Amino acid sequence: LQLMNDLWLATERKEFRLVYQPKFQAPAGPIIGFEALLRWQHPKRGMLSPDIFLPLAEKTGLIVPLGNWVIDEACRQLSEWREQGNIDWSVAVNLSTLQFEQPSLVQTIMDSLQKHGVPPDTLILEVTETTAMTNPDESVRVLTELTDAGVQASIDDFGTGYSSLLYLKRLPACELKIDRAFVRELSSDGDDATIVSAIIALAKTLNLKVVAEGVETAEQQAFLTELGCNTLQGYLLGRPVTPEIISSQGNTLC
Numbered sequence: 001l002q003l004m005n006d007l008w009l010a011t012e013r014k015e016f017r018l019v020y021q022p023k024f025q026a027p028a029g030p031i032i033g034f035e036a037l038l039r040w041q042h043p044k045r046g047m048l049s050p051d052i053f054l055p056l057a058e059k060t061g062l063i064v065p066l067g068n069w070v071i072d073e074a075c076r077q078l079s080e081w082r083e084q085g086n087i088d089w090s091v092a093v094n095l096s097t098l099q100f101e102q103p104s105l106v107q108t109i110m111d112s113l114q115k116h117g118v119p120p121d122t123l124i125l126e127v128t129e130t131t132a133m134t135n136p137d138e139s140v141r142v143l144t145e146l147t148d149a150g151v152q153a154s155i156d157d158f159g160t161g162y163s164s165l166l167y168l169k170r171l172p173a174c175e176l177k178i179d180r181a182f183v184r185e186l187s188s189d190g191d192d193a194t195i196v197s198a199i200i201a202l203a204k205t206l207n208l209k210v211v212a213e214g215v216e217t218a219e220q221q222a223f224l225t226e227l228g229c230n231t232l233q234g235y236l237l238g239r240p241v242t243p244e245i246i247s248s249q250g251n252t253l254c
């Protein structure tokens with residue numbers, strides 16, 4: 001497969017990029033941080049989304065060095081933004097299952113933080129509910145080690161997996177991200193409004209901040225805010241953009 005070949009060469013050829021999607025304090029700001037999202041600038045196919053190449057990277061194990069690069073690059077970017085005065089911004093990084101299972105993960109993260117002189121609590125690790133549930137006890141152990149070191153943890157794509165309430169209570173996460181599948185139907189579908197309300201209530205009970213992802217309409221924005229959602233992310237407020245665009249627009253980014 002040609003794509004597989006290209007994937008191995010892409011790291012060396014420096015074809016990977018991170019774009020950053022802003023996260024806003026509800027309802028409309030300020031920006032509290034960004035989610036780092038991986039892109040592959042393929043020489044022939046153009047900009048490729050992770051959906052195209054991440055399954056392949058996961059299958060071949062390339063996701064481990066690639067994921068380590070993502071962590072390091074996110075820390076470097078954080079340090080650059082901090083030098084420019086944006087010391088309140090956090091950066092969230094997505095971890096794949098294989099990456100999360102690496103015994104060296106904690107050391108890798110701590111090394112990057114130290115190398116770039118970045119405070120641990122400005123880095124958020126997004127772990128999907130499904131990844132966390134793959135090996136629940138081990139997930140608690142790894143996340144406890146990381147959060148003890150000050151790094152923040154976030155449960156991504158929440159609502160799509162099968163975690164029990166007792167398990168959620170044990171996970172040392174600081175926030176929960178409502179999967180955009182629930183947000184999408186918010187205004188038109190009564191069931192999803194009920195589910196979103198229940199997720200927010202659950203998060204409050206567990207002392208977790210709630211992030212809604214995939215916010216695309218003003219109606220969703222208003223409803224989520226009213227329900228007590230802390231943070232909003234989505235095309236309505238801000239698309240994933242390059243660091244160059246963020247630097248040129250600063251806090252007026254919207």
Ligand code: G
Pocket residue numbers: 036037038049050051054067070094095096240
């Ligand atoms: O940015 P986009 O919508 O194309 O992302 C598609 C999927 O890829 C999302 O599920 C997102 O979480 C995931 N993703 C984006 N960047 C990364 C990354 O750096 N590492 C991992 N493991 N997943 C990522």
Ligand code: G
Pocket residue numbers: 021037094156157180213214215216233234235236240
């Ligand atoms: O699974 P995860 O939450 O990491 O996925 C993040 C991806 O969701 C990003 O890659 C981004 O491209 C996509 N995304 C972000 N905001 C929106 C939105 O408002 N609508 C849709 N459809 N996708 C979004």
Ligand code: MN
Pocket residue numbers: 035094126156
């Ligand atoms: Mn995510």
Ligand code: NA
Pocket residue numbers: 156157158177179180213
């Ligand atoms: Na998500």
